[in-house]
Amino acid sequence: xxxxxxxxxxxxxxxxxxxxxxxxxxxxxxxxxxxxxxxxxxxxxxxxxxxxxxxxxxxxxxxxxxxxxxxxxxxxxxxxxxxxxxxxxxxxxxxxxxxxxxxxxxxxxxxxxxxxxxxxxxxxxxxxxxxxxxxxxxxxxxxxxxxxxxxxxxxxxxxxxxxxxxxxxxxxxxxxxxxxxxxxxxxxxxxxxxxxxxxxxxxxxxxxxxxxxxxxxxxxxxxxxxxxxxxxxxxxxxxxxxxxxxxxxxxxxxxxxxxxxx
Amino acid sequence: xxxxxxxxxxxxxxxxxxxxxxxxxxxxxxxxxxxxxxxxxxxxxxxxxxxxxxxxxxxxxxxxxxxxxxxxxxxxxxxxxxxxxxxxxxxxxxxxxxxxxxxxxxxxxxxxxxxxxxxxxxxxxxxxxxxxxxxxxxxxxxxxxxxxxxxxxxxxxxxxxxxxxxxxxxxxxxxxxxxxxxxxxxxxxxxxxxxxxxxxxxxxxxxxxxxxxxxxxx
Ligand SMILES: Nc1ncnc2c1ncn2[C@@H]1O[C@H](COP(=O)(O)OP(=O)(O)O)[C@@H](O)[C@H]1O
Ligand SMILES: [Mg+2]
Numbered sequence: 001x002x003x004x005x006x007x008x009x010x011x012x013x014x015x016x017x018x019x020x021x022x023x024x025x026x027x028x029x030x031x032x033x034x035x036x037x038x039x040x041x042x043x044x045x046x047x048x049x050x051x052x053x054x055x056x057x058x059x060x061x062x063x064x065x066x067x068x069x070x071x072x073x074x075x076x077x078x079x080x081x082x083x084x085x086x087x088x089x090x091x092x093x094x095x096x097x098x099x100x101x102x103x104x105x106x107x108x109x110x111x112x113x114x115x116x117x118x119x120x121x122x123x124x125x126x127x128x129x130x131x132x133x134x135x136x137x138x139x140x141x142x143x144x145x146x147x148x149x150x151x152x153x154x155x156x157x158x159x160x161x162x163x164x165x166x167x168x169x170x171x172x173x174x175x176x177x178x179x180x181x182x183x184x185x186x187x188x189x190x191x192x193x194x195x196x197x198x199x200x201x202x203x204x205x206x207x208x209x210x211x212x213x214x215x216x217x218x219x220x221x222x223x224x225x226x227x228x229x230x231x232x233x234x235x236x237x238x239x240x241x242x243x244x245x246x247x248x249x250x251x252x253x254x255x256x257x258x259x260x261x262x
Numbered sequence: 263x264x265x266x267x268x269x270x271x272x273x274x275x276x277x278x279x280x281x282x283x284x285x286x287x288x289x290x291x292x293x294x295x296x297x298x299x300x301x302x303x304x305x306x307x308x309x310x311x312x313x314x315x316x317x318x319x320x321x322x323x324x325x326x327x328x329x330x331x332x333x334x335x336x337x338x339x340x341x342x343x344x345x346x347x348x349x350x351x352x353x354x355x356x357x358x359x360x361x362x363x364x365x366x367x368x369x370x371x372x373x374x375x376x377x378x379x380x381x382x383x384x385x386x387x388x389x390x391x392x393x394x395x396x397x398x399x400x401x402x403x404x405x406x407x408x409x410x411x412x413x414x415x416x417x418x419x420x421x422x423x424x425x426x427x428x429x430x431x432x433x434x435x436x437x438x439x440x441x442x443x444x445x446x447x448x449x450x451x452x453x454x455x456x457x458x459x460x461x462x463x464x465x466x467x468x469x470x471x472x473x474x475x476x477x478x479x480x
Contacts, residue, residue, distance in 0.1 A: 056387050095389045105384035109402040118398060119388035164384075171388060 007070030015064035042228030098173035138166035158189030270450035280437020294359025299366030373404035413470040
């Protein structure tokens with residue numbers, strides 16, 4: 001149980017994100033405790049990916065503030081004031097955050113091993129031998145110890161996504177963002193990847209922010225589920241409550257639609 | 263007009279010397295075009311105000327004026343205007359190299375644009391520094407895809423070296439002409455020169471076509 005006085009691992013304070021005149025997030029406020037597993041659900045286009053991209057610093061907030069572990073992420077201190085973060089500041093905070101993408105986004109020009117070692121060597125300053133050892137341990141963890149020297153194109157989607165997970169973990173992030181990481185997989189490969197993520201969530205103290213349409217998975221591993229609609233959280237509850245007894249009509253409709261589809 | 267085998271054979275050494283010059287200009291010009299083109303593409307991508315517009319104008323200017331004019335300008339105008347005096351050979355390499363850099367920069371741009379956005383985002387999510395993203399992720403994917411197009415430009419450069427006649431570079435064609443001048447016979451020398459072009463260009467273009475089949479198109 002997290003203490004109320006501990007700083008949250010992630011804090012969104014009135015975050016607004018617009019693309020042109022399309023307001024995607026309209027005053028999003030939320031705290032995520034260290035080690036918490038938070039799942040975002042909601043219809044397509046409701047702004048879930050945008051939230052992850054803001055945390056990953058792939059997008060900038062239009063207004064409001066995001067903090068990581070008590071220090072500003074979207075902003076920085078300068079002359080006693082909070083000003084929008086510059087690239088240098090972002091580069092500094094970014095190392096604490098990792099992301100796994102729907103389309104894996106492995107580097108096709110590198111072997112599996114090099115995909116995993118590149119950032120630890122170039123960013124964290126590990127020696128190649130240290131990075132190698134870390135990568136091989138992670139490949140063990142994701143069940144691909146024998147694929148270290150393959151190129152990603154030779155792997156199945158499920159295997160590629162496992163490598164992407166290992167690649168993100170190699171940076172030892174405090175926060176791991178998962179954006180529909182099984183949506184691009186063949187159905188028979190989904191369970192394996194979700195099982196792996198559940199295992200990682202159980203055995204590490206990483207804070208997870210996860211977007212998924214796999215409601216069974218969300219129910220099993222989440223500490224909290226946020227239901228999104230039109231850039232706002234309309235329901236925020238533990239999974240056992242949200243899935244069995246949704247308070248909002250929109251949540252009920254959405255859950256029915258998702259269950260009906262699968 | 264008859265074919266004089268003896269004369270043809272006697273001309274060959276001189277023509278081969280010209281071929282050597284042509285190859286040197288082609289190789290050095292390609293190196294200039296490949297590296298400068300990449301620099302142009304990267305600078306333009308950085309969108310630095312003023313620099314970007316100036317470079318755009320320069321590239322458009324070079325692409326819309328004849329190479330021959332550029333060669334003349336470089337050889338005859340630059341020395342008096344800026345006090346830069348270069349040999350005809352060096353002028354030729356620079357003129358051809360810079361001219362083609364304005365085309366290869368476009369090729370590089372397309373190759374870089376063809377790398378999926380997800381690659382940039384994954385690299386950013388791993389905190390890789392900008393330079394490292396270019397050298398480890400983007401260019402290793404972009405460059406192989408543009409090799410066939412670069413190869414085609416090298417073949418074009420090879421075929422355009424005779425333009426340097428205008429400033430007195432003794433390339434393959436000009437060497438042939440010189441060999442012919444001595445006895446006012448040109449059939450043999452130009453035939454040999456043409457055959458040499460064919461002998462080199464054709465296999466080169468086959469090679470490029472094989473390369474094209476091996477890499478993903480941009
Ligand atoms: N880079 C962008 N430029 C313009 N609009 C965007 C951009 N990214 C997302 N959007 C818009 O933001 C809204 C929310 O998108 P997204 O966060 O991807 O939703 P979700 O992940 O919930 O499906 C959509 O209307 C989408 O069109
Ligand atoms: Mg999405």
